[in-house]
Amino acid sequence: MKVILQADVKKIGRKGDVVEVAEGYGRNYLLPRGLAVEASAGNLRQVAEVKKAESSKVGRELKEAEKTGAALKDKVVNVSAKVGEGGRLFGSITTQEIAEQLRRQFSVEIDKRKIDVKEPIKTLGSHPVTVKVHPKVHVPVTVEVTPE
Structure with missing residues (x-):
């Protein structure tokens, strides 16, 4: 049958x-x-x-994901955080904070689960991050952490 x-x-x-x-x-x-x-x-x-x-x-x-990926490609996301001695942060920069800054700075809605941080961001400076806009579209983005 x-x-x-x-x-x-x-x-x-x-x-x-x-x-x-x-x-x-x-x-x-x-x-x-x-x-x-x-x-x-x-x-x-x-x-x-x-x-x-x-x-x-x-x-x-x-196509929409590729357009979003092209808009984000090699962009720098600025995040400010409270800093203790030696340039170390109180806590770490979370994917939720990165997603919020992407929305504010570039008007792009990205789910926090689609942001891949290799290791926790706990220091000042530049940190590479991958944004998975679509299963086939992965975009490298730099997170620049500055003192508050």
Whole structure:
């Protein structure tokens, strides 16, 4: 029996895949639970349209991410912090603070989880940071820490 998966099913396939399953498995498990629908001509057309729309959406997101990445590439983000003796900070500069400064200085919304700091920023000076704008677009940014 050919079915179109409506959700990811272990060992069978991913959402939108057209797969061949045993008649009983399809009728007694997949169809009643809403995990799949029968692969009729109409359903196959609908899946093709959804996949086409999804691929164009992914393309738009990638273009937008590349545009944002180009705007941020090799930029310097200025962050000021309280400093103790020897130029060491009280605490460290967090990804949340970096994201906030990116928003303020460059009007770019970046989630704090998308900022990759190799080691904690606890001293004054320049520190390299990677911003993951998209899974395929990674942008190097420099964080310049100055005393408050």
